Amino acid sequence: MIPEFEKFKGFKAKNLPKEELLSSGHRACQGCGEVLALRMVMKALGKDVIVCNATGCMEIITSPYPHTAWNVPWIHIAFENAAAVASGVESARRVLARKGKIPKKHVDILAVGGDGATGDIGLQWISGAFERGHDFLYVCLDNEAYMNTGVQRSGCTPYGAMTTTSPPGKKSFGQVTWKKNVPAIAVAHNIPYVATASPAYFLDLMNKVKKAALVKGPAYVHIYSPCPTGWGSAGERSVEIARLAVETKVFPLYEVIEGRYIISRKITKPKPVEEYLKTQRRFRHLDEEHIDYIQRRVDAEYEKLLRLAEMD
Amino acid sequence: MSKRVGIEVSIAIAEAVGLARAEVIPAYPITPQTHIVEHLSEMVANGELDAEFIPVESEHAAMSCCCGSSAAGARTFTSSSAQGLSLMSEILYIPSTMRLPMVMVVANRAMSAPISIWNDHQDIMVQRDIGWIQTFAENGQEAVDLTLHAFRVAEDRNVSLPFIVNIDGFTLSHVIEPIELPDQEDVDKFLPPFKPRYKLDPRRPITMGPVGIPEVYTEAKVAHDMAMRKAKRYILKAWDEFAEIFGRKYNPVESYRTEDAEILLVTMGSISETAMTAVDAMRDDGQKVGLLRIRLWRPFPSQEFRKAIGKAKVLAVVDRCLPPGAVCGPVGAEIRSLLYKIPGAPKIFSFVAGLGGRDVTVARFKEIVDKARQFAKKRPRELYEVIGVREK
Amino acid sequence: MANSDAIVGWKTITFGCHILEPGNAANFRTGDWRSQRPVTDKEKCIKCGMCWVYCPDMAYSQDEEGYFVANMEYCKGCGICAHECPKDAITMVPEEG
Numbered sequence: 001m002i003p004e005f006e007k008f009k010g011f012k013a014k015n016l017p018k019e020e021l022l023s024s025g026h027r028a029c030q031g032c033g034e035v036l037a038l039r040m041v042m043k044a045l046g047k048d049v050i051v052c053n054a055t056g057c058m059e060i061i062t063s064p065y066p067h068t069a070w071n072v073p074w075i076h077i078a079f080e081n082a083a084a085v086a087s088g089v090e091s092a093r094r095v096l097a098r099k100g101k102i103p104k105k106h107v108d109i110l111a112v113g114g115d116g117a118t119g120d121i122g123l124q125w126i127s128g129a130f131e132r133g134h135d136f137l138y139v140c141l142d143n144e145a146y147m148n149t150g151v152q153r154s155g156c157t158p159y160g161a162m163t164t165t166s167p168p169g170k171k172s173f174g175q176v177t178w179k180k181n182v183p184a185i186a187v188a189h190n191i192p193y194v195a196t197a198s199p200a201y202f203l204d205l206m207n208k209v210k211k212a213a214l215v216k217g218p219a220y221v222h223i224y225s226p227c228p229t230g231w232g233s234a235g236e237r238s239v240e241i242a243r244l245a246v247e248t249k250v251f252p253l254y255e256v257i258e259g260r261y262i263i264s265r266k267i268t269k270p271k272p273v274e275e276y277l278k279t280q281r282r283f284r285h286l287d288e289e290h291i292d293y294i295q296r297r298v299d300a301e302y303e304k305l306l307r308l309a310e311m312d
Numbered sequence: 313m314s315k316r317v318g319i320e321v322s323i324a325i326a327e328a329v330g331l332a333r334a335e336v337i338p339a340y341p342i343t344p345q346t347h348i349v350e351h352l353s354e355m356v357a358n359g360e361l362d363a364e365f366i367p368v369e370s371e372h373a374a375m376s377c378c379c380g381s382s383a384a385g386a387r388t389f390t391s392s393s394a395q396g397l398s399l400m401s402e403i404l405y406i407p408s409t410m411r412l413p414m415v416m417v418v419a420n421r422a423m424s425a426p427i428s429i430w431n432d433h434q435d436i437m438v439q440r441d442i443g444w445i446q447t448f449a450e451n452g453q454e455a456v457d458l459t460l461h462a463f464r465v466a467e468d469r470n471v472s473l474p475f476i477v478n479i480d481g482f483t484l485s486h487v488i489e490p491i492e493l494p495d496q497e498d499v500d501k502f503l504p505p506f507k508p509r510y511k512l513d514p515r516r517p518i519t520m521g522p523v524g525i526p527e528v529y530t531e532a533k534v535a536h537d538m539a540m541r542k543a544k545r546y547i548l549k550a551w552d553e554f555a556e557i558f559g560r561k562y563n564p565v566e567s568y569r570t571e572d573a574e575i576l577l578v579t580m581g582s583i584s585e586t587a588m589t590a591v592d593a594m595r596d597d598g599q600k601v602g603l604l605r606i607r608l609w610r611p612f613p614s615q616e617f618r619k620a621i622g623k624a625k626v627l628a629v630v631d632r633c634l635p636p637g638a639v640c641g642p643v644g645a646e647i648r649s650l651l652y653k654i655p656g657a658p659k660i661f662s663f664v665a666g667l668g669g670r671d672v673t674v675a676r677f678k679e680i681v682d683k684a685r686q687f688a689k690k691r692p693r694e695l696y697e698v699i700g701v702r703e704k
Numbered sequence: 705m706a707n708s709d710a711i712v713g714w715k716t717i718t719f720g721c722h723i724l725e726p727g728n729a730a731n732f733r734t735g736d737w738r739s740q741r742p743v744t745d746k747e748k749c750i751k752c753g754m755c756w757v758y759c760p761d762m763a764y765s766q767d768e769e770g771y772f773v774a775n776m777e778y779c780k781g782c783g784i785c786a787h788e789c790p791k792d793a794i795t796m797v798p799e800e801g
Contacts (some may be wrong), residue, residue: 002472019634027461037346046515048513048514049514050384050512050514059662060523063519063521063522064522064523064525065522065523065524065525065528066522066528068519068522070517071517072514072517073380073512073513073514073516073517073518073519073520073572074512074517074518074519074520075380075383075512075520075521076520076521077376077379077380077403077521078376078402078403078406079404080372081372081376081403083378084368084372084373084376084380085375085376085379085380085383086377087338087366087368087373087376087377087380087381088336088338088377088378088380088381088382088383088388089383089384089512090380091336091364091366091377091380091386092335092364092380092381092382092384092385092386092388093384094364095335095336095362095363095364095386096335096384096385096386098362099335099362099503101385102385102513107514124369124370125369125370125372125373125376127369128368128369128370128373132366132367132368147385176613186567198606215678230423257513258692259601269491282678312526
């Protein structure tokens with residue numbers, strides 16, 4: 001077990017931190033589930049943090065000069081390299097603390113990026129930082145496509161989804177590949193902590209982020225982030241959709257602590273995936289056959305996950 | 313006491329980085345830069361240098377780590393070459409406009425294809441406009457001295473810009489030369505601890521690297537350009553201070569036997585040593601030939617260069633880079649535009665030589681001077697000439 | 705994105721283009737994006753704070769009586785608060801004009 005977790009009692013709904021590390025006035029779309037997730041991440045971390053942000057929606061909407069929504073130190077360099085920038089920050093602070101040039105007090109280093117920045121273009125940088133063992137946490141805010149550039153498909157776009165580069169047509173039904181399992185790639189690096197989270201389950205999300213920060217060495221949290229603009233869903237339904245994704249087993253919540261899988265929320269009476277799919281315009285072209293396939297595959301993936309958890 | 317030792321130039325550069333007390337060194341190996349970072353890694357492993365050596369997974373990551381490290385307030389060093397430098401390219405533009413000081417030694421090497429590990433200046437010329445201060449070293453001593461100078465200037469709060477010291481791959485990086493390694497005490501006197509104007513610090517949160525909307529972008533870039541122009545003053549000042557402490561004086565443009573010279577060779581980097589030998593030989597033959605060596609490439613020392621020309625009638629500019637389809641090599645183009653329509657300006661001829669490790673011999677320099685003299689009488693058809701290329 | 709604050713000269717632009725004032729995005733009012741506003745029925749409200757928890761615009765804060773109130777300077781009118789309210793105490797009302 002991880003010793004740093006012993007003292008952490010967990011966040012309670014009654015005593016959530018009031019302080020907003022991310023201010024109002026950011027330019028996110030109405031009902032943005034990603035900025036909501038980011039807000040929860042920051043609440044969990046508190047103000048002793050340095051944020052390294054990959055290029056993407058969150059970077060754009062929080063920092064149009066001369067305005068910043070950030071109340072904590074924040075740096076953006078480029079798209080694919082947030083994990084490497086974080087490696088540099090972490091190493092710098094390590095040597096500066098050793099030399100007595102900065103206070104010894106621990107500061108969390110957060111690298112944050114979208115699914116494209118994480119699972120596609122930035123994979124190598126993340127792999128390098130994980131393998132080297134820097135003490136930082138990487139948070140992926142997964143809205144399942146390149147939203148900032150106009151909803152192009154990514155490796156994390158789910159099967160069948162319509163995007164501007166996976167359009168359904170006479171010879172296509174949308175995204176033809178199954179969603180890339182980025183948390184499993186993180187797990188393969190033998191890092192001490194990996195988790196998935198959803199803003200609908202805010203306490204679970206905040207506790208996981210806090211644990212990821214507490215653990216020594218690299219940690220990875222993959223957060224489902226509804227995007228009304230890119231998914232063609234109603235803004236007010238963002239949290240509901242995030243909840244449905246968990247209840248239908250489309251996006252299961254789990255932790256992998258030192259390689260051991262633990263299901264955070266076991267879905268014993270799953271809702272049919274169709275209920276989830278019909279909340280979003282990106283799936284509306286799918287016929288019964290495709291929906292059946294998705295249901296079968298979701299069930300199979302969930303079974304795989306259960307087996308991984310049972311192995312312990 | 314400083315000591316004069318016979319030492320490989322790469323090792324000497326690493327020693328200089330150690331004397332500078334670099335704190336974070338992210339690096340990825342590429343020939344011919346390897347000996348520099350290997351030696352640094354060894355110094356850290358042996359506890360001779362209290363630093364974090366980050367063995368990154370690519371040069372792009374190296375430069376990304378450098379940005380994070382400098383922004384967090386640590387003295388930052390890396391080194392690269394050719395393909396590696398190009399892999400960094402996307403990031404190189406960023407720390408300069410963000411005013412993040414760091415020092416990189418580039419062991420200059422040819423760009424693929426065909427793949428070549430040998431020396432020319434194509435790698436750095438591709439990165440000409442990244443907004444870093446750039447110097448070129450001629451010999452091992454200078455490589456060491458310019459590395460120390462680079463830290464001093466880059467971190468000066470009036471400058472606060474990243475800095476590249478160019479050394480020729482192999483012809484400089486891998487040779488053993490007698491080099492005077494300065495005292496730690498003197499280096500400490502010359503190079504105060506890094507105190508950045510702004511850094512990532514939870515006690516004083518700032519936002520670094522925001523979005524530049526069209527109302528802002530031009531001003532941000534002009535501010536960077538003005539900072540580069542202003543930097544020249546501090547580059548010169550640091551060289552003066554360097555001379556006071558270490559007794560070696562450097563100038564942005566070095567003149568060799570230029571008094572009464574009619575034809576001047578213009579070079580950068582280690583071929584200048586051969587060029588001096590060639591000048592001596594031609595002088596012995598009674599030819600009025602001299603040499604201008606550009607040490608400071610960015611910001612370009614326009615005033616100093618114009619002054620250094622003196623009364624010369626012909627400039628033979630040697631580029632170690634061949635940009636296909638361009639008017640001429642980049643140094644040639646720079647000098648042509650610097651002197652364009654200036655009354656009494658010399659005629660300028662552009663030569664390309666020494667690509668991919670090909671030697672530029674004394675004979676080649678003589679050939680260049682002969683051609684320049686010929687061209688001065690009869691204007692050549694092309695605006696540049698490649699020296700020493702076989703046709704069949 | 706017209707923004708008069710962004711009109712700076714090269715001499716006055718901040719060093720390295722850094723933004724030195726934390727959280728000054730609060731000077732930018734996003735309330736005018738709104739086409740509907742949340743109205744809370746205090747009779748039904750149990751002060752659970754779910755509206756505050758799920759607001760992506762950090763518009764809600766608690767008043768002296770413990771009720772959560774959305775700041776109309778920032779509320780973009782997405783309606784998540786109304787949709788998530790366990791007591792259906794929040795109604796989205798169209799903005800006039």
